[in-house]
Amino acid sequence: MYALVEILGKQYKAEVGGTLQVDRIRKEAGETVEFETVLAVVDGENVRFGTPYVEGAKVVASVEEETKGEKIRVYKFKRRKGYRRTQGHREKYSIIKVSAINA
Numbered sequence: 365m366y367a368l369v370e371i372l373g374k375q376y377k378a379e380v381g382g383t384l385q386v387d388r389i390r391k392e393a394g395e396t397v398e399f400e401t402v403l404a405v406v407d408g409e410n411v412r413f414g415t416p417y418v419e420g421a422k423v424v425a426s427v428e429e430e431t432k433g434e435k436i437r438v439y440k441f442k443r444r445k446g447y448r449r450t451q452g453h454r455e456k457y458s459i460i461k462v463s464a465i466n467a
Contacts, residue, residue, distance in 0.1 A: 365408075367465045369423045370401040378423050378462045388456040391427045397460065399423045405467040412467065421467040425460040432456055 366379045372387045391397060402421040405412045412418050433455040440449040 365465060366406055367402050367421065367423055367467070368404040369399050370403055370417075371399055375403065378425070378465065380462055380465055383428065383459055383461050384425070385431070385457050385459055387458070388430065389427060389458040389460070391458075393427055393429055396424060396426045396463075399425070402465075402467075405465065407467070418467065421465075423462060424464040424466065425462045428459040428461050430456060430458050 366377055369376055369378050371384075372389075374387065376384050376386065378384060389397060400417070400422045402418045402423060403414055403416065405418055405421055412421070414421070436453045436455075438451040438453065440451075441447065
């Protein structure tokens with residue numbers, strides 16, 4: 365059984381016992397989170413799609429940890445002008461573990 369769930373504007377495939385790396389959720393490690401924005405629920409041959417969300421379905425997960433993504437370097441340059449700028453950025457992510465899919 366799995367569900368397609370929308371978390372902070374992005375879609376993920378959530379399976380019971382699986383982990384997802386999502387954009388940062390402002391919760392402490394160990395806290396539970398419920399997502400009611402379930403787009404589809406698939407249970408073998410039984411498939412339910414929502415318009416846009418499935419009624420009464422939700423995904424229950426717990427926050428495992430907070431991590432950072434890869435370093436991204438932004439470099440600006442204008443030739444013959446002596447203009448150079450470097451800027452770095454690391455996106456923050458939350459690792460969540462799906463504990464239940466209630467459909």
